[in-house]
Amino acid sequence: MSTSTGESLDVVSTRVEEFQEQASSAFVPLRIAPLGCPGTSGGRVVHTGGETTRSGSGFRARFRGLRVNDLVVTRIRCTPTLVSRNDAVVDSGTPRLLKVALHQRGRGHIAQGGKECTVSAGELVAYETGRPYQMRFPEAYDTVVLGIPWAALGAHAELLSGRTAQPVRASEGVRPLVTTLLTELADLEAGLNDAPAPSTLHLADALVSLVVSTFTDTASAEGGEEVTDRILAYCRANLSDPGLSLASVARAHGVSVSFVQKRLRARGITLGAWIRRQRLSRIRRDLQDPALEQRSSAAIAARWGITDATHLGRALKAEYGVTPSEIRGAARPA
CATH class of the missing domain: 2.60.120.10 (Jelly Rolls)
Structure with a gap:
């Protein structure tokens, strides 16, 4: 293996x-x-x-x-x-x-x-x-x-x-x-x-x-941190859903949007920006994977919930300083 x-x-x-x-x-x-x-x-x-x-x-x-x-x-x-x-x-x-x-x-x-x-x-x-x-x-x-x-x-x-x-x-x-x-x-x-x-x-x-x-014992006695952990785990497990949003996350957990915002704010997290970074991180990882070289950048982006790949190159450039083709090129054996 x-x-x-x-x-x-x-x-x-x-x-x-x-x-x-x-x-x-x-x-x-x-x-x-x-x-x-x-x-x-x-x-x-x-x-x-x-x-x-x-x-x-x-x-x-x-x-x-x-x-x-x-x-x-x-x-x-x-x-x-x-x-x-x-x-x-x-x-x-x-x-x-x-x-x-x-x-x-x-x-x-x-x-x-x-x-x-x-x-x-x-x-x-x-x-x-x-x-x-x-x-x-x-x-x-x-x-x-x-x-x-x-x-x-x-x-x-x-x-x-x-x-x-x-x-x-x-x-x-x-x-x-x-x-x-x-x-x-x-x-x-x-x-x-x-x-x-x-x-x-x-x-x-x-x-x-x-x-x-x-x-690391992050869950508090009141369960507040436990709820936050559940929210973030849910988001990670649903990154492929283009409809993943503050409203959908709150609805899935039976809480208000303001409650989700409050819990995440305590960790310095803004959900929309956090989801975007998580998706870009996984797209970059897939672009570096030789087993996925035949997949287009757009297909990989869609795999992680980004259905409009028009601005993908710009987003990756802003986050990592490189374009999709540069990420793939750097991952190929010399």
Whole structure:
């Protein structure tokens, strides 16, 4: 899963080596070993980091993964395993990711940075690939894992690094939205082409801001910040709608236009300008994508809700200092 936007994978494996290869390819290099289970016969006994594991003893895993732009979403159903990332692989030069797991079945024990926790079904937990970690699953488990590039976290990155190995309930605050978006992406059918539906891209974009909100405790006790997070997530998920506006957003949330304006003003946001910048950012990203080179600038603009592309070049020039053709030219290999 190391190539372009929209690549998907669905693999069932009875060999831990194959499972390790797939997981490492989707995210970063990992060490995976099956945990020995009482009463399990056969296989070679191995000792890994103080844990007794058993090679070839009834191991079974299903690994389903989808890459959407720079995000990776996987759903993993597996027999008991030990997953680790040690100093040797951390120093291998692979990209740094924040990984967020939605645990759906079984128990897991996670250790990173001197902290340890137990995660149960219905909980979200974050960990990051820039430091060693160990995850032990003593029973069969089902989990959805999201991998976010460190650069996408912006100013929140280091704060999020301090929130690893601290599970949170998925049923509180904005977290149900995270759960819904994660499971929707993870359950998409395999076989997508190189240009996934705009709705898929919107889900992925909304996830990043919701994950930041979940693990930086931005939701207030009164729920005001939670409402703002929901409004912005809704807008990100509907950027392809040319009719997205202050009025339509207020109507979708059952509140007044003035309420939406007040909530966004508290964050220094004017909705019309914010939507415009979000759309231009995604248009620029698509223009840089080699897989979309055959699509016209107008088609890409329409994909993000701009149906009149007459002034697209001028808007991109004003925002980024370059025209659509210059963006594409700079993205081509020399």
